[in-house]
Amino acid sequence: VQTILTAVTIEGNEQVKAADLPRVQLQVGMALNPQTEREDIVALQSFYAERGNAEVQVAPRLEIAPDKATAKLAYVITEGPQIKVDEVVVRGNTYTDSVLILRKSELKKGEPFSYTNILEAQRNLYRLGIFRRVDVQPEQAGTSVGDRNVVISVEEGKNLTVSGSVGLTKQPSLPISPLGSLSVAHRNLFGTGRYLGLELVSSRERNEAFLTYREPFIFNYDLPLQLTVFRSDSRRTGAHIVQSGTFVEVTKIAQLQTRWSLRYEYRIGKCVKNPDEKNDLCALAETAIIPGVDPSVTNISISSVTPTFFWDRRDDALNPHRGFFTSASIEYAFPVLRADARFFKSFTQASYYVPMGRSTIALSGRIGLTHPVGNTEVPLSERFTAGGENSHRAFPLDRLGTICETNSDGTAVDPNCVGTLILLPDNTVAPVGGNGLFVMNAEYRFPLFSSVGGALFVDAGQVYRDPRINFGDIRYGIGTGIRYISPVGPLRFDIGYNPDKRPHEHRWSYFITLGYAF
Secondary structure (H helix, E strand, O other): OEEEEEEEEEEEOOOOOHHHHHOOOOOOOOOOHHHHHHHHHHHHHHHHHHHHOOEEEEEEEEEEEEEEEEOOOOOEOOOOOOOEEEEEEEEOOOOOOOOHHHHHHOOOOOOOOHHHHHHHHHHHHHHHHOEEEEEEEEOOOOOOOOEEEEEEEEEEEOEEEEEEEEEOOOOOOOOOEEEEEEEEEEEEEOOOOOEEEEEEEEEEEEEEEEEEEEEEEEEOOOOOOEEEEEEEEEEEEEEEEEEEEEEEEEEEEOOOHHHEEEEEEEEEEEEEEOOOOOOOHHHHHOOOOOOOOOOOHEEEEEEEEEEEEEEEOOOOOOOOOOOOEEEOOOOOOOOOOOOOOOOOEEEEEEEEEEEEEOEEEEEEEEEEEEEEOOOOOOOHHOOOOOOOOOOOOOOOOOOOOOOOOOOOOOOOOOOOOOOOEEEOOOOEEOOOOOOOOEEEEEEEEEEEEOEEEEEEEEEEEEOOOOOOOOHHEEEEEEEEEEEEEOOOEEEEEEEOOOOOOOOOOOOEEEEEOOOOOO
């Protein structure tokens, strides 16, 4: 006999109004489901625990009719006393200011005592990056039933850090060259949690410098602020680009582990031409012989505001097996001071991970659109490119797109062609980017032996000159790879195959890198 509920009530709630309680799932007219009943009990207990009723008890009372066809259900709540935070004691800090620890923990005297708040306080203090160990526990001795002391014990790490790395870098049409980086940072200036760091990256094709300052609070609000001044000098196929500028970014971690940020950036970019280099993209653009590229977009100043949303629910950021990650941003560039670029740029990315026993199916998608405002063009540095170890692995780095053929004198074979790749005089392919991007990835990751695993993948996507997606021009690729799970993340070797090889394209692409593609 199916038992139908004819009444569902809640009793014993004296401290909380019935309208403020979480809505129970079991309702009148529904079948009596013991599993749903247990979920209702947990929801009520969690609600009371969040408001400090740590000793709450919820018990169901059933009145079942003799024929078992109907039943009345009552959730009986024994609320217990509401416990509040009394004193918050900080121990173990010899250099860090206790005020910083108290503010970052967000535990305050008189607020409801909750184990969820204690766990969140511990996470907030770890996010500062200045403590080797953080332990937040309630103190039992010497406290009454109505209040409870909380003790924050910390172990401080080293404030001044120096780190470096050495490796190799390889770009298409360029030889392998050594790559090195050096970082010097003080993570806890004057015991206030402020950060000041200098990072240098250098190779034959790239020289970068970043000076960063971080403020843990803006006035009395828990809004970390970062100020960075940078300079970049990079040489890639057919172009030498020098950029310098600064950006200010404010970040807030909100509910459900979401992260929101607002960034303002001012950047000056210059495409340095080399008249003696026949493959110089800057010189070709300046003489206006590249189809669809205005000479003004090679040297540009950009002032932009970018709000960004992040939501990360992966079980492991380095080697995820379940969960998802998504981000979305909108950039608006507007003329101010010397800045003259005007465009809207939106980008959305999402990844989803499904466990299959010891294996994992990983899915990812990226869409980007850039719309110029007025009669302007989008700068070359702000256009989308794709291809490489982290996007479409059937194509080398930034080599996914459409090529416009040129004659020996540099003129276009098809005057109406506006591609995202160009063919330089020596038949070298160089990216000029596009205003539309679409990339999809599917990967099956499986273990082989010990810390070694394998992967099979399918990539699809295209870069479009106009800000619209044409699914009829999607390029596909398949491939396989080997992964070694190291302590700092997976070391990855991938081979991508291009089944629809066109002129000036490669059939195979090879990549060695650290970390998953998505």
